[in-house]
Amino acid sequence: MPWVEQSWGHDLLAHRHRLLGYWSFWLMMAHVVLFAVSRAGDDRGEGPLRALYRLFVGASWMLLTSLGTFMIIVVVVTSIRVVRKRIRYESWHLIHLYAYLGMALAFPHQIFDGTHFHDLWTQAFWWAMLLIALITTLIYRVYYPLRRSLRHRLHVAEVRRETPGVSSIVMEGRDLDRLRAKSGQFFIWRFLGGPGWTRGHLYTISAAPHPEKLRITIQAIGDGSGRATMIKPGTRVMIEGPYGTLTEDVRRHPRMVVIAAGVGITPFTGILADARYEPGEVTVIYRVSGIHNAIHLEELEELAQRRGIALHLLIGSRRAPGSWFPDGTPSGRTDTRALTLLAPGIAGSDVFVCGPRKWNDLVRDSLKAAGVSKHDIHLEDYSW
Incomplete structure (x- = not known):
């Protein structure tokens, strides 16, 4: 419900x-x-x-x-x-x-x-x-999804490759503002083309909601996500949602820090685009294995320049020496020290985290050691 x-x-x-x-x-x-x-x-x-x-x-x-x-x-x-x-x-x-x-x-x-x-x-x-x-099940899992899907007539407009193994799907429809979706929320999606269309998949919208468009970004790591990245334009789409509380509404402070790994950046691209903040109040720390794997990098750089975001792109393994500092300063395992230097005032900020479960746990421990309240840590595991 x-x-x-x-x-x-x-x-x-x-x-x-x-x-x-x-x-x-x-x-x-x-x-x-x-x-x-x-x-x-x-x-x-x-x-x-x-x-x-x-x-x-x-x-x-x-x-x-x-x-x-x-x-x-x-x-x-x-x-x-x-x-x-x-x-x-x-x-x-x-x-x-x-x-x-x-x-x-x-x-x-x-x-x-x-x-x-x-x-x-x-x-x-x-x-x-x-x-x-x-x-209750019939109303919220059958009736409402059918009614919304028929009303908004979502269909795939474009499928584009972002990085190796990652693609974005842009869908168009009518009166999508009536869904009242917020950046950071997710839907359960069913693409009505090919095998497996009856099974729903959870994907977060990866751009600020638009009255005529919704975008999701998918990493092909399974059969369902692999098929989704090969969907043909024109395919009809059924939706269930929106769901999720990882939105701007949970913020308690003017300052905001976003920490993401790989495809974990996708819930935050929309939040960074339409959230309320002043230049200098937002820091983004984005961990990727290589520069060619940075998703929506041009979009992030444009937002950073236009809205005054401090964007830190960290290349390589989390435990690699110097990997927490863009200038290669040796850091070893001092993740807490790196966080406080990359995001000054992090202890008084809302911190949004999204990545694999084990990575999230390690980052959360470092945040607590840096003095961030557990109520200010908003965490999402992209593997669920």
Whole structure:
């Protein structure tokens, strides 16, 4: 629901979703195991295995429930970070949808066999809880995306290569200002051409929103993103959103520092273009492996010159000697000292960070050591 997402933010919601999901799973498994132990202990002389077969297969509605439980187990196992890294996003997304089917298959035994749901009012309560969740899903994941996609008629206008492996997709539509999208927010995109169009992908808009245009910048690191960079102009686009709280609205100070790595600069190009600040109040620290990998560099340099931004382009590995200083001053591992020199007054600034998860963690630790309050660090992991 947009008002929930915009109040808490995608990262916090994703964390809580993961936490509640695992807790719900382990409580469900405790229910299954304890119930199995109880029934196996009361085997009526038929043996524990036969008793378990009668419970999970022969009992009323239990075969469907067992199938649903198996589906949910598969969803949870494939969501473990170690496992998820080894499977394609498209495969994970398809498997994840089976959670809906698993819950639907398990539902009848809750109503008809559950000892706590024999009374009419308890059944009405449980039905209402499930229906509210279903209706909310249909409204915000089906109805609104369809309505917005039909109203705004987004289509691909241009696909252009930015750097090796990175491309921008410019989409045109009508009345896009009615989306009320803000720089730094993201949409879930579905390109209606070729295989995999049903699977949505999260991409942040990489330019300030325009009444007739939206732009995203994609690094081809998977099947879905690789196909997206080869989309043909004219392809229709479905959208879901906008989502995200990494916008200018979270700022608490006049000064702003942007720290990005690689494709992590893309959420900030729009913010730098339309945010409110005076010359000298913004510092950008952009880490890239090589000058040829700097995304939207000409755009950043033009903004720096026009709006008085201090732009520091850091070339090479984060841990390479001197890599934190444009003039090659040896720095070793003194990231905190480098941050305070590159961005004077950083302790009293809003700091926006976007990069790979491990890089973000290291930068966050350096920022805290430099005296930046945790409430002033606005971090986004581009790998989610």
